[in-house]
Amino acid sequence: MSASEPLTKDQLIAVMADGAKPKDQWRVGAEHEKFGFDRSTLRRPAYEGPGGIHAMLTGLQRFGWSPVEEGGHLIALERKNAEGFSASVSLEPGGQFELSGAPLLTMHDICNETGQHLMEVKQVADQINLGFLGAGFDPMWTREDVPVMPKGRYDIMRSYMPKRGKLGLDMMLRTCTIQANLDFSDEADMVAKFRTSLALQPIATALFACSPFIEGKPSGFLSARANVWTDTDPDRTGMIDFVFQDGFGFERYADYALDTPMYFAKRDGKYIDASGQSFRDFLKGELPALPGELPTIKDWNDHLTTLFPEVRLKSYLEMRGADGGPWSRICALPALWTGIFYDAPSLAAAWDLCKDWDIADHERLRRDVTRLGLKAEVAGRSVRDIAVDMVAIASAGLKARNKLSGGMVDERGYLAELEEIADSGLTPADRLLALYHGEWQGDVSRIYRDFAY
Template sequence: MSEPLSRNDLVSALDKGMKPRDQWRIGAEHEKFMFERSDLHRPSYDEPAGIRAMLDGLTRFGWAPVREGENVIALERRNAEGMSSSISLEPGGQFELSGAPLKTVHDICDETGRHLVEVKTVADELSLGCLGLGFDPLWRRDQIPVMPKGRYDIMRAYMPKVGKLGLDMMLRTCTIQSNLDFESEADMVLKFRTALALQPIATALFANSPFTEGKPNGFLSARANVWTDTDPDRTGMIDFVFEDGFGFDRYVDYALDTPMYFVKRDGRYADASGQSFRDFLEGKLPALPGEYPTMKDWEDHLTTLFPEVRLKSYLEMRGADGGPWSRICALQGLWAGVLYDAPSLASCWDLVKGWDIEDHERLRRDVTRLGLKAEVAGRSVRDVARDMVALARMGLKNRGQFSGGMVDERGYVSELEDIADSGVTPAERLLDLYHGDWQGDVSRVYRDFAY
């Protein structure tokens, strides 16, 4: 029997992510809502043209099923370089691609395109469509079917105890995410601080969720607003990141102090909601008395933390609403340009290093309603966004990563330049359509913006 895990083992699980610059990669994750074309309902898992049928249909493209009991709950596939990607189900049947770690934004956009073609091929056969928005524009929470995954049962029971909007987060939101590497602990700290401070700027640029249950909801990013009242123990701007001495060790303390959700044993989930991983380290977890955690338990626990930037063996940027293919690629360009070029990273840190904790918290909330019209430390978010995108563009130029057509990565952020220059978010463009051509009919978003 192996020795129980020590706290040092938990720290090592984070610092093992350190990679030399030539091994840095980009990982994209993106979610989309599935809907039935005739009446726009969110499909259940078991209906004949539902989520299971989608998963089964995708196996023709080389995806291997992952099962929980009798249910297929994910798909996995390796690319030609042996890197793994997966398709997983969010609680309300949102389809998520967790892409392989790839070298360039060109590679990410190619992977995304292949994935969307495959999904559309199967969806067309089932009369389903896909929609990229940050928040479900039409359906009430109680109208959305829940996927058969054991961890979600535990989370659904726990969420209402700690926040008002946690079930909305689970069932009615979609996001785009960018995952990036770091070279050292110091490099991780600078990237974490810079990315965390700028996350609300990305939220504004990608704001794309102005509708709830068929009407304008008063937000530009209802998805981002949901995270302000989901669970204060595991969400938000985690202010300690900006404090002196922050590093892997401090993040481990944060994770240890965040209540658990579950422990998986023999394919089943034991309910450990609200219990302490510190107790688990000592063999005193009430859900599994006398048992000690494995490294997989620790890795699972880290996935249940939801700050605006999340640390695992890489950094996850979590601030963007779901959107079209072009913005899936744009987010990867934005963060690779900012974080993977030393001059751009240093300049972006200069943009935000004077902001205090109150600025961070206020900005996080303000952009949900005001988008690029919000202000921080005497500047408009629009102006900060212009600077951020310009620095990302410079970073992408400096990276010098060319496609087969000898085009570098700068084109992927052109859409973000247009958004920042205009000061008009994607959500505001949707609202203009709602009040104009759509004549108050939110269902038009499914026709005009489905993949």
């Protein structure tokens, strides 16, 4: 269905601006992806079959998840919590299993939600001989080894991606991430949070780097996942330097989205290939894929999901810089950004860490941390030193929030692993490489035994 009246630019901007909330309504959403594997062969599971992804989605419905179908295929699950907020389980293109958590008030709530999900997944997976691994990049299998899930938008993306970069198919099929979604109070608050988190996203990349292997061997990267994003599609990825320029706000981001080529439009439950076409033409009823049709707000929302900068703006801000990893780091990422974002002195202190960096610093740092992790440098400081300061700032912010679990413990404990990583100067990937060269004796398959959920 198309709109009967052309959308105005103000309506497009409002999709983002209307997300503004007073501080007492701010929440946090946590997302994470993980690789499934057959416990006998270690191969990634297909969609069909007794040990497949469809069987996982079917089995999870016993825990109150409702099915979501597309084109006759079960592709996702949804469940409301006691407050009426929805969480979902969905599939990435290669069957990576994603939890998009409900917007919650505290890190205690997020870790409870994550733990419940992983226990449900383990119960079903144990019955069909599957395991699940948290890592940033598939440690063993080639693109050709990865089964593709039956979702319409992914067919379009798989066709278009190789036209815009060499590693887009790796992004789709062989990467997993941890993300956190956070609120803002108004445009000025959004701008301050966007700038600070975009500049510091490479520091988070280093802290969470957990993907040193490609096809069974060390790749030269500590975050192969982050490296993939440097050659996926320059139109819709990266450090988007306009965020640091005077005058940045909701309208400037809307212009960026309008100038980013489309992937698709959805009509009657089917994806229409509009790859490379212009949303500006769509607004004029001149989209070649749907001549004469005008877009709806849903079309605009769909389009916003096809932008992949290191920080993404919707009706909230989405932190996108971290590799997948173990349960503890799934809880650590939202804790890191909540401590920085939701306490004004902490946000100001975090901006002080990076306010003098220029766009060349941002771009170089983004690339350097993929190989060097905490040993990279920017503006005369090591990433390790900046990471120590960043985690300490987040800890102070969480202390100031004073959100207690059972009236006893605040949220700072969720940062403990990041404090240890920053203090040691060793990323999770460095530790995996030490195991590979030592105890594992060059056998990457040990990661499935030693690090599965």
